[in-house]
Amino acid sequence: MLIRSFFAVFCLFLSGCFAHSFPTANSFIEVGEVSDHKAEVVQVFVDANGTFYPNGWQRFSSIRSPWKADSLLNSLDEGEALRSLIEKEEVRQLQEIKNAADRSDRIFVLIHGFNNTVDEAMPAYSEIERKLDLREDDLVVRFYWDGLTGKRGGQAKIWFNAVGYSQLAGLRGLRRMLSQINDKPIYLISHSRGASVITSALANPVYDPDFLEDTQAVVRTWGSEYQNFFAPGPVAENENRFHILMLAPAIDRVDFCDESQQRTTDGGYDCKKFKNLGQQLASLRYTVNTGDPILDKIVGLSNNFNPTGLGVDPKVGAFLRANHYPFMVEHKFDRPMGDHKFLNYVKHSSFDAMLAEEGIGKTD
Numbered sequence: 001m002l003i004r005s006f007f008a009v010f011c012l013f014l015s016g017c018f019a020h021s022f023p024t025a026n027s028f029i030e031v032g033e034v035s036d037h038k039a040e041v042v043q044v045f046v047d048a049n050g051t052f053y054p055n056g057w058q059r060f061s062s063i064r065s066p067w068k069a070d071s072l073l074n075s076l077d078e079g080e081a082l083r084s085l086i087e088k089e090e091v092r093q094l095q096e097i098k099n100a101a102d103r104s105d106r107i108f109v110l111i112h113g114f115n116n117t118v119d120e121a122m123p124a125y126s127e128i129e130r131k132l133d134l135r136e137d138d139l140v141v142r143f144y145w146d147g148l149t150g151k152r153g154g155q156a157k158i159w160f161n162a163v164g165y166s167q168l169a170g171l172r173g174l175r176r177m178l179s180q181i182n183d184k185p186i187y188l189i190s191h192s193r194g195a196s197v198i199t200s201a202l203a204n205p206v207y208d209p210d211f212l213e214d215t216q217a218v219v220r221t222w223g224s225e226y227q228n229f230f231a232p233g234p235v236a237e238n239e240n241r242f243h244i245l246m247l248a249p250a251i252d253r254v255d256f257c258d259e260s261q262q263r264t265t266d267g268g269y270d271c272k273k274f275k276n277l278g279q280q281l282a283s284l285r286y287t288v289n290t291g292d293p294i295l296d297k298i299v300g301l302s303n304n305f306n307p308t309g310l311g312v313d314p315k316v317g318a319f320l321r322a323n324h325y326p327f328m329v330e331h332k333f334d335r336p337m338g339d340h341k342f343l344n345y346v347k348h349s350s351f352d353a354m355l356a357e358e359g360i361g362k363t364d
Helices: 002-013 080-102 118-131 154-178 194-202 209-220 314-323 342-347 349-358
Strands: 030-033 040-046 106-111 138-145 185-191 241-247 281-288 328-332
Touching (some): 080 154, 138 194, 185 342, 241 342, 281 314, 281 349, 342 349
């Protein structure tokens, strides 16, 4: 009866409206300072396939809401002009990131979750920066990705594509960015499905079979230069130290499965091999809030529909720590919070504890 009730609600959810999340800026990389500190701040934005938005993207008429092409590289009606600009701009932006990182001592990368626009993510990003003990020689990267955006029932409708988009944002966006940085402590702070952006950046993900098949069909139309789209090479081993802080991680065991465990059907399966997250991983902290309604899929179905158990079910993290990743540290809420909002997680005392234990939070 519980499952049947869920599906009734779920079908109602599918009637909601949704759209792509677009940048508010027309040029990248934007450089600036936050009012209460002198750290350098840059903003990057990748689309549904992890492609960096180029300077001047707004002049291309096909990129607007509703966006039938769904991604920059698939905006074929714009011809070669857009593709050439994308490829040129990606080289420039990655070099800009390298230059900014080279002149910095510590790097902080902030990553939002699904169903977030730039304007919705900004208050949480600002609050994180307020809580960090930022210095003049630090670099903050506000990393935006197209996790789609939906109102009311549209949140359920976007979830399935947002799962795949988070993986590509990590694989092709964040991974290439991290590979530009050398011998630095890098703090990756995520919310919700932003955790998948991180795990996909560190090692190739396992995809939903339907999403993989559909995306492969589209990629084949782009030509031979994109034949390695799903295998861009591992993140560079540049002697960095990755410190990961996951708030409300909307991921599960499957997000730690080795790419060799790729499913061929939508049915359940046992992961026989787990990811090697690399020698650069220094720490991984995550919150557990047993009251999070989004991670719990409203009626206790965190194990279904692309599982999201790590942030809501203590057993998921316990299994991963005991069997594969003993360095993982759980930060469990003393009292369950019936909320999933990014800003409310940032304001929670568990996040303060994370920052304190990493030695990066303000002490005053």
